[in-house]
Amino acid sequence: MPDISRRSLAAGVGLLAGAVAVPAAAQQLLAVANAPKFRAQPLTLNPDKIKWLSAQSITEHHAIYAESVNRLNAITEQLAQIDFAKAQPAEIGELKREQQVVYNSSLLHELHFECIGDAPTSPSGVFAQAMSRDFVSLDRWKAEFAAMGKAVTDGKGMVILAYTPRDKRLINHLAADHATGPVGCVPLIVMDMYEHAYKADFAGDPAKYVDGFVQMVRWVTPERLYREAIRV
Numbered sequence: 577m578p579d580i581s582r583r584s585l586a587a588g589v590g591l592l593a594g595a596v597a598v599p600a601a602a603q604q605l606l607a608v609a610n611a612p613k614f615r616a617q618p619l620t621l622n623p624d625k626i627k628w629l630s631a632q633s634i635t636e637h638h639a640i641y642a643e644s645v646n647r648l649n650a651i652t653e654q655l656a657q658i659d660f661a662k663a664q665p666a667e668i669g670e671l672k673r674e675q676q677v678v679y680n681s682s683l684l685h686e687l688h689f690e691c692i693g694d695a696p697t698s699p700s701g702v703f704a705q706a707m708s709r710d711f712v713s714l715d716r717w718k719a720e721f722a723a724m725g726k727a728v729t730d731g732k733g734m735v736i737l738a739y740t741p742r743d744k745r746l747i748n749h750l751a752a753d754h755a756t757g758p759v760g761c762v763p764l765i766v767m768d769m770y771e772h773a774y775k776a777d778f779a780g781d782p783a784k785y786v787d788g789f790v791q792m793v794r795w796v797t798p799e800r801l802y803r804e805a806i807r808v
């Protein structure tokens with residue numbers, strides 16, 4: 577007998593469900609089988625090559641991110657097992673809000689780690705042109721981005737450079753938590769301003785962490801994402 581994955585089975589029965597009524601119990605089983613499984617992404621940087629952040633700080637931060645992916649999987653599976661027709665709306669609301677927080681946390685952390693560089697470089701090509709067009713100069717962008725990071729005084733938040741497909745522009749925005757930001761934007765650079773990102777190395781001086789991040793941005797990451805975004 578051929579090996580049929582749970583997801584393939586769910587997809588096949590899901591197509592069938594368009595034509596034939598599927599009993600509620602069967603829908604429940606299909607929902608569980610079809611629930612996505614998220615995997616923590618390994619670091620794409622070598623922590624030992626980063627001189628402005630300690631390797632221990634980076635690896636411990638990555639472990640925090642991996643825990644949020646585990647939590648995302650747990651919530652997603654919990655939601656898949658719920659019979660929504662019978663569930664308490666408040667329970668659904670709480671789970672969906674937390675799911676969004678940990679989902680965004682996962683995405684933003686992956687991009688944060690991808691943006692940590694080990695040497696000062698500069699953007700190039702069409703992305704460099706877009707940065708000059710929308711921020712006047714790279715120095716002015718750095719000053720704005722750094723000031724936004726230093727404005728986070730409660731140890732919670734993300735500073736994000738994003739592309740807005742609607743306006744076809746780059747903007748910096750400040751996410752007060754993992755779940756706020758302009759609708760439809762594509763994040764290109766993420767600087768994690770949660771205290772766990774800098775406390776081990778810059779306990780009393782997060783401004784030094786901000787300056788280090790801004791000077792050491794790994795520009796190949798936003799360049800790649802920008803080129804992908806403008807094709808949308």
Ligand SMILES: [Fe+2]
Nearest residue numbers: 768770772773
């Ligand atoms: Fe973080």
